[in-house]
Amino acid sequence: MIKSDLSIMISGQAGDGILFTGDLLAKIFKRTGLEVFTHRDFPSNIRGEPTAYTIRASEKKIYGPSDEADILVAFDCELISRHLPKVNKEGFVICDHFEKQRLNSSLEKEKIFFNIPIRKLARDYFRREIFKNVITLGILSYFLQLELDLAAEVIEEIFLQRKGKEVVDKNIRALELGKKEVERVIKENYRIQLPTKEDLNRLLITGDEAVALGALTAGCRFFSGYPICPASEIMEWLVRILPKYNGVVVQVEDEIAAIHMTLGASYAGARAMTATSGPGFSLMSEGLSLAGMAEIPIVIVYVQRLGPSTGMPTKSEQGDLNHSLFAGHGDFPRIVISPATIEDCFYLTAESFNLAEKFQCPVILLTEQLYAQNYQTVEKFDFSQIKIDRGKLITSEELISQNEFLRYKFTKDGVSPRTIPSMSNGIHMVEGNEHSESGYRDESPENRKKMMEKRMRKLKAALNYLPQPFLSGSEEAKIGIIGFGSTFGAIQEVKNILGERNLPIQTLHLRTLWPLSQDTIKNFISSKKKVFIAEHNATGQLCHLLHLVTGPNSKLKSIRKFDSQPFRIREIVERIEEEIKR
């Protein structure tokens, strides 16, 4: 059987080591030249509770999970019944023999089952059940006709330094055992043939890692944060790497301290960043307002997870769009940008620092758990594209020629020159209170009005520098889809499927959410008969935002999903087809 787009789901309990197996498999696929997207559907729990890891490998570029699985690996019979409906018609199930004994026999009639005593093999041969994961990898290597050498190579890379040769050898034996065992049991040929290509040094990387790498290359040398799912990986990556480049990462007492320390660092001259998720961003809103008032450039990475409150911390949602746009007291300029893909996480993070310094305001990089903690193959990042622009940060030499330094000087674009402490002619006050051009407190109505107008002018000036939306599909199409963030992959696939069914679609994927490029949005919507807005939240926050631009508009149709699972392509396709028929 030849497959150019394959999806494998591995399911078990948290603590089973499923994430590890999935990561290995993803790396193996990547090395065979395939495009990979992983989806780790795991609970907010360390041991016990269901975990599923889906790895999609495709010949074509992909940006999201697929609707169905071709192979289900199940370590738990309760999970078999849960996941079986996701297995497609030709798909099959690899099932731990022991678990199968407790399986409802009616289920077995639905799909092809390969029953292999995986746990028992692990116990018998290695005395430890955890080896079931690598045995499973051996089993899959048989079905997918993968060279064992490739798996062995990846295992060695992971274990050799950390755990030594003995552990590597044991794991390689487990790999061989899995393959041999399946050869022994299987009579018919169910082997799948996958295309192979050259890997070309592509990267297998998560959104959080891409953000961290983007920050590093943009010259970010200060990070302070507080652990929170799904943003901690940014801090954990940077704390390993930044010190090698004279940078600093500090874990502090809470997100209030995190944003204020970031503000202090930026004020003192560093390119500085913090990262958090919904609950942490709530605590940061006081500091966000200060950044707006004091015109201190900072980058805040906001990795959305499912809320409200603690919600489901390891699941993805786009329910914090409003929060990112409107948190903070008082009017102040902010820039909110949202990467569409993991590649975009890298390039837009780097650009965030330029925007923050050019417009001396907080920049919020809004991402989502769905791509923040999942792996995807991307083209090797092009560092030469990263340019550092520190805006109106002036040098000591430039200062000497000035008679009087005014930190908040009224200017045409609203952006004033900036100095850092230790510059002898650049002394100024940074006030959270309303202040005059020199920075000292000034409560006169005339000054207040002028100063507010100065700050808000920066947004207009920023419009020409903001990341442009991704526009794809034919301009002639009468149906449009608008989205932002992680829905990019699903929306592109919907566009392709409907295109094949003679329903041309054009898509607009917003990458700047504030300030909005009104003309782009208006032009897109006015060229369409119907525009679907697909988003992962309950109230249609993006749809509301677009209504701010268009006013009441019956063309806009909201498609929402908020059950903690990413859009299935089919769900959007069906919804659009239904609406068109009306």
Place this chain on the structure above:
Amino acid sequence: MNLQKKYQINKPTWCPGCGNYGILEALKRSAANLNLEPHKIVIVTGIGCSGRINNYFKCYGIHGTHGRPLPIASGIKLVNPELTVFAVSGDGDAYSIGISHFIHTVKRNSNIIYLVVNNQVFALTKGQASPTSKFGFITISTPYGTKEFPIDGVKLALSAGGTFIARGFSGNITQLSNLIKKGIKHNGFSLIDVLSPCVIYNKAQDYRWYRENIMNLDQDSSYDSNSRKQAWEIINSSSKIPTGLIFQEEKPFWEELILEKKKPIAFLDLISEEPDYRAILNEFF
């Protein structure tokens, strides 16, 4: 006196008799005495009457949010350790809304100087009880008297591992400016809790009350500020409030542990010194 002129800027608008005048004077005196250049000083303040102090002292300054001057100040110091960085709070700022930052900055032993202007009342918001208010203190927010016992920042700092713990009095500028000087020279976090009368909202504890109720440790030659035991005894047993240097010890400080004598982040030239990042990609292949 002329030496202090370089710090002159704007005329203070505190109430006549406010303790903050004494603190501003002591700050100027200590800076002048150590010949600190205004552009090498940063004062970060919280919200409250004391928060205005950097509007009246010429140097780099941030007047930020309520209770948060410490994390801002630590961020500045970490990026440029060559600066002399002060944080200034009131007792509400330090021991109420900002107490978490206070304890954690003691824990970090960040090399900054923290002046807590302690007047036992929320003054700028017009007279509510504060975390250091005496038990039973009657205010507009506690008309039947406070039902809580006061927090003592000095005791907290000592139990949390503080390395420089002092108490001053805004009515004794000589002592206070000496304490600030010692605090600047100390490697690590220097807490100076300054008893400071609010002549409007805390009439019970005026200058005279303080003079009658404090003692000066500097005059006690038997007191050893390197002794944790003596420090603990004096702040718990003395019938009068001890002022002066209460405790000091040498301990590695945050910035030296983190930075290990690298070039300050503030002076990295991000554009011309751009390093090669390609090797980092290996882990993603």
